[in-house]
Amino acid sequence: xxxxxxxxxxxxxxxxxxxxxxxxxxxxxxxxxxxxxxxxxxxxxxxxxxxxxxxxxxxxxxxxxxxxxxxxxxxxxxxxxxxxxxxxxxxxxxxxxxxxxxxxxxxxxxxxxxxxxxxxxxxxxxxxxxxxxxxxxxxxxxxxxxxxxxxxxxxxxxxxxxxxxxxxxxxxxxxxxxxxxxxxxxxxxxxxxxxxxxxxxxxxxxxxxxxxxxxxxxxxxxxxxxxxxxxxxxxxxxxxxxxxxxxxxxxxxxxxxxxxxxxxxxxxxxxxxxxxxxxxxxxxxxxxxxxxxxxxxxxxxxxxxxxxxxxxxxxxxxxxxxxxxxxxxxxxxxxxxxxxxxxxxxxxxxxxxxxxxxxxxxxxxxxxxxxxxxxxxxx
Amino acid sequence: xxxxxxxxxxxxxxxxxxxxxxxxxxxxxxxxxxxxxxxxxxxxxxxxxxxxxxxxxxxxxxxxxxxxxxxxxxxxxxxxxxxxxxxxxxxxxxxxxxxxxxxxxxxxxxxxxxxxxxxxxxxxxxxxxxxxxxxxxxxxxxxxxxxxxxxxxxxxxxxxxxxxxxxxxxxxxxxxxxxxxxxxxxxxxxxxxxxxxxxxxxxxxxxxxxxxxxxxxxxxxxxxxxxxxxxxxxxxxxxxxxxxxxxxxxxxxxxxxxxxxxxxxxxxxxxxxxxxxxxxxxxxxxxxxxxxxxxxxxxxxxxxxxxxxxxxxxxxxxxxxxxxxxxxxxxxxxxxxxxxxxxxxxxxxxxxxxxxxxxxxxxxxxxxxxxx
Numbered sequence: 001x002x003x004x005x006x007x008x009x010x011x012x013x014x015x016x017x018x019x020x021x022x023x024x025x026x027x028x029x030x031x032x033x034x035x036x037x038x039x040x041x042x043x044x045x046x047x048x049x050x051x052x053x054x055x056x057x058x059x060x061x062x063x064x065x066x067x068x069x070x071x072x073x074x075x076x077x078x079x080x081x082x083x084x085x086x087x088x089x090x091x092x093x094x095x096x097x098x099x100x101x102x103x104x105x106x107x108x109x110x111x112x113x114x115x116x117x118x119x120x121x122x123x124x125x126x127x128x129x130x131x132x133x134x135x136x137x138x139x140x141x142x143x144x145x146x147x148x149x150x151x152x153x154x155x156x157x158x159x160x161x162x163x164x165x166x167x168x169x170x171x172x173x174x175x176x177x178x179x180x181x182x183x184x185x186x187x188x189x190x191x192x193x194x195x196x197x198x199x200x201x202x203x204x205x206x207x208x209x210x211x212x213x214x215x216x217x218x219x220x221x222x223x224x225x226x227x228x229x230x231x232x233x234x235x236x237x238x239x240x241x242x243x244x245x246x247x248x249x250x251x252x253x254x255x256x257x258x259x260x261x262x263x264x265x266x267x268x269x270x271x272x273x274x275x276x277x278x279x280x281x282x283x284x285x286x287x288x289x290x291x292x293x294x295x296x297x298x299x300x301x302x303x304x305x306x307x308x309x310x311x312x313x314x315x316x317x318x319x320x321x322x323x324x325x326x327x328x329x330x331x332x333x334x335x336x337x338x339x340x341x342x343x344x345x346x347x348x349x350x351x352x353x354x355x356x357x358x359x360x361x362x363x364x365x366x367x368x369x370x371x372x373x374x375x376x377x378x379x
Numbered sequence: 380x381x382x383x384x385x386x387x388x389x390x391x392x393x394x395x396x397x398x399x400x401x402x403x404x405x406x407x408x409x410x411x412x413x414x415x416x417x418x419x420x421x422x423x424x425x426x427x428x429x430x431x432x433x434x435x436x437x438x439x440x441x442x443x444x445x446x447x448x449x450x451x452x453x454x455x456x457x458x459x460x461x462x463x464x465x466x467x468x469x470x471x472x473x474x475x476x477x478x479x480x481x482x483x484x485x486x487x488x489x490x491x492x493x494x495x496x497x498x499x500x501x502x503x504x505x506x507x508x509x510x511x512x513x514x515x516x517x518x519x520x521x522x523x524x525x526x527x528x529x530x531x532x533x534x535x536x537x538x539x540x541x542x543x544x545x546x547x548x549x550x551x552x553x554x555x556x557x558x559x560x561x562x563x564x565x566x567x568x569x570x571x572x573x574x575x576x577x578x579x580x581x582x583x584x585x586x587x588x589x590x591x592x593x594x595x596x597x598x599x600x601x602x603x604x605x606x607x608x609x610x611x612x613x614x615x616x617x618x619x620x621x622x623x624x625x626x627x628x629x630x631x632x633x634x635x636x637x638x639x640x641x642x643x644x645x646x647x648x649x650x651x652x653x654x655x656x657x658x659x660x661x662x663x664x665x666x667x668x669x670x671x672x673x674x675x676x677x678x679x680x681x682x683x684x685x686x687x688x689x690x691x692x693x694x695x696x697x698x699x700x701x702x703x704x705x706x707x708x709x710x711x712x713x714x715x716x717x718x719x720x721x722x723x724x725x726x727x728x729x730x731x732x733x734x735x736x737x738x739x740x741x742x743x744x745x746x747x748x749x750x751x
Contacts (some may be wrong), residue, residue: 361430364737
């Protein structure tokens with residue numbers, strides 16, 4: 001870095017010269033103390049829009065996320081026109097997870113996968129993401145860099161480009177390290193009718209893999225459970241798996257997949273209830289058929305949680321015409337994120353807007369949506 | 380699913396076999412009270428009441444610590460938690476319990492430092508890390524949670540931690556059983572005693588109750604097969620005209636219980652009269668800190684103002700806790716009173732009877748669902 005000549009430096013030099021008029025001053029040249037580069041920690045200036053912001057963009061965002069669209073450098077990004085027979089799907093999601101890092105992922109991977117999956121379950125092919133960062137003063141730049149590189153990796157796997165971004169800095173204590181909002185754009189064929197409103201009586205319900213891994217992994221990462229396991233969050237981009245399932249589901253003009261949703265916060269129970277209500281149908285699921293890892297069951301039993309309500313970040317529920325279930329299932333299971341997929345239930349005409357669970361014992365119980373926060377039990 | 384759980388204590392065939400045994404045994408209606416809210420939830424969650432013969436009626440007991448913590452104490456908790464220099468720590472379940480005005484969640488939203496912990500020892504750690512703050516733990520619960528709470532006091536004393544205190548609301552099972560059995564409106568004919576309470580206390584306390592009130596008491600666990608075994612033994616006694624104390628949870632419970640835990644409890648706590656929410660004052664039914672440990676008593680440390688309590692006029696939690704009404708017999712159930720907007724504590728807790736009915740069997744009227 002070159003020393004910067006500034007007015008302040010020249011003035012202070014002059015002042016010194018004038019007050020010491022009986023002494024000779026060795027003229028060292030105009031100087032001023034260099035501003036700190038603050039390359040290690042986020043300071044308020046990183047959100048000012050000035051030099052520090054620029055440095056941060058160059059060092060962190062441009063390095064990891066570069067693509068011709070992001071590199072346009074204007075206030076907005078100009079995207080190519082969308083094919084005429086397509087519709088545009090837009091989704092947005094804010095990520096405030098604590099801790100930032102957890103087994104199996106981090107807030108960056110989560111922020112990309114969350115929006116990619118929301119677009120994919122609409123039957124769309126996600127193309128572009130934007131990312132808004134709210135950073136807390138004091139955050140290590142190294143941490144940010146790791147998070148952004150992890151976003152880049154997830155975006156690469158999903159095949160999406162991050163084409164616009166924004167960074168703001170809040171004072172220490174007014175954030176939680178890092179918050180990320182991502183918005184995404186995807187396209188889907190105009191003919192494709194996939195919605196939570198379209199589940200039909202007779203549909204088979206496929207769950208793409210075991211439940212609760214993200215929820216339990218994050219609980220563990222918070223460190224207040226007092227025990228650890230090797231469990232990892234399932235956070236993953238599901239757009240390829242979903243595209244393959246959709247391809248297997250094509251039947252002439254129609255698709256055998258009528259609805260899809262990713263059971264994130266609120267878990268499978270909440271997702272199924274949402275669809276039962278939106279489509280005005282009843283849902284029956286079978287306890288014995290629902291894949292759940294032993295570790296997840298044990299942790300939930302200990303804390304008084306139900307895996308049906310634990311969050312997932314790499315799972316999808318499919319509502320599929322029974323005639324095509326086998327074909328769709330094969331496609332899902334062929335993908336690495338769907339190897340443990342299972343048919344867990346079906347859509348029925350009885351008890352509309354309610355989800356019932358057949359226990360392994362043969363009794364039936366209601367599965368309600370999650371009310372409020374998951375609270376651990378006392379004894 | 381976990382092999383131990385699914386094929387062990389939840390094995391469908393063993394469950395069916397035990398049900399058939401009970402069916403063969405039963406000749407007339409019996410009203411059985413499961414003491415513990417954890418058992419109530421297991422019964423509803425696994426649908427055991429649907430599988431059992433119609434002669435067996437479960438009356439849901441008061442064994443939900445969150446539900447019976449008196450409104451005065453909840454209001455005191457809200458007051459203390461609102462103080463500027465206090466970190467108020469609690470088991471998660473307590474945060475949603477409605478006081479006269481608001482709950483701990485609303486105190487938190489208004490800037491109070493309220494934190495969920497999994498153990499009183501976590502609170503002690505918070506106290507160590509925040510020496511300039513007063514850290515209070517909401518010590519609620521039956522005999523089950525008492526040893527850990529007593530231990531936190533002993534550790535605080537040993538470590539010289541002066542900024543830690545307990546807001547104590549301990550309750551004990553045997554006096555509540557006596558209160559229920561002694562009530563003129565009592566319908567309970569046999570008890571499933573709470574397995575985890577007995578893990579700590581043993582079951583020697585129940586012998587005089589069984590004799591005095593001529594009522595069978597079976598120490599029972601929490602898995603489906605545990606509960607059915609408890610029901611089977613109670614029914615066997617009832618049909619045979621017996622009134623003994625039996626232990627159907629012998630893999631954890633002994634006659635004497637956990638002596639070390641009892642010693643710690645006795646060292647720190649002494650018996651006191653205690654007000655139960657929805658039931659009223661039950662003499663000698665609680666524990667409070669002994670005088671020697673008074674400095675760890677939050678009620679003593681914080682000058683809580685006179686509290687005027689106000690229960691919802693609609694809530695029948697008291698009748699539910701005494702087994703006199705079923706949750707669905709309440710006019711507010713599922714309409715004005717839901718887990719999102721609870722009028723009483725029985726709708727909040729993961730052990731509350733109203734919450735169990737709401738979560739697992741609300742409007743389960745469709746008979747064909749049993750044939751799917």
